[in-house]
Amino acid sequence: MAVHKRKKNTRQRASMSHGWGAKKKHRGAGNRGGRGNAGTGKRADQKKPSIWKEKYFGKFGFVYRRNAKAPAVISLRDIGQTMDNLIKQGFAEKKDGGFIVNLEKAGYDKLVSQGQVNDKITIHVQEASETAIEKVKEKGGDVVVAGSGAKSEDKKKRAKDKSSLERNINKQ
Numbered sequence: 065m066a067v068h069k070r071k072k073n074t075r076q077r078a079s080m081s082h083g084w085g086a087k088k089k090h091r092g093a094g095n096r097g098g099r100g101n102a103g104t105g106k107r108a109d110q111k112k113p114s115i116w117k118e119k120y121f122g123k124f125g126f127v128y129r130r131n132a133k134a135p136a137v138i139s140l141r142d143i144g145q146t147m148d149n150l151i152k153q154g155f156a157e158k159k160d161g162g163f164i165v166n167l168e169k170a171g172y173d174k175l176v177s178q179g180q181v182n183d184k185i186t187i188h189v190q191e192a193s194e195t196a197i198e199k200v201k202e203k204g205g206d207v208v209v210a211g212s213g214a215k216s217e218d219k220k221k222r223a224k225d226k227s228s229l230e231r232n233i234n235k236q
Contacts (some may be wrong), residue, residue, distance in 0.1 A: 138172045141179020143187070162186065168210060181205065194232060 076082045083088035091097045143150070143165060151157035155170040156163055162184030167175065175189045176195035185205040197207045 066079035133189065136168060136171055137176055138170075139178035140181055140199060141177045143167075143175075143185070144182055146178060147183075162205065164188075170213045175207065 156165040164186045167189040175192040181203045186206045
């Protein structure tokens, strides 16, 4: 014959400690010293080597590249449309039936090939796409890609920082 046994918590109703002695002894995470990795502070030097094995310390996660600046890009179409403004501002001049444009002074970093070239143009710029160079040369112009100056040093520094950042990420 089966005997029906009441649940333990019903037998402990009205007892404040529920079998744990004093009322305060079995409250929560404070009884066991906290949750998770609690207790690894000043007095827990004996625990640190075990935590080091788990790679607990250090930086992990995404890297927000706040300083990575996109290059200022201008197309051949934009140069053709704004040639008058470039001349007025002193970034371009007319010589020998063609134009000489200094995009570095104008604040542009890269020349792209979108659009067509109508005149003979000599363009000074940091970077240029291959198709842009071809289009300018077809019309008898030239693209002078600069490899010196403060901007190129900044780019080299950014590239060096980027490569060291990638190495650090790969180590993790």
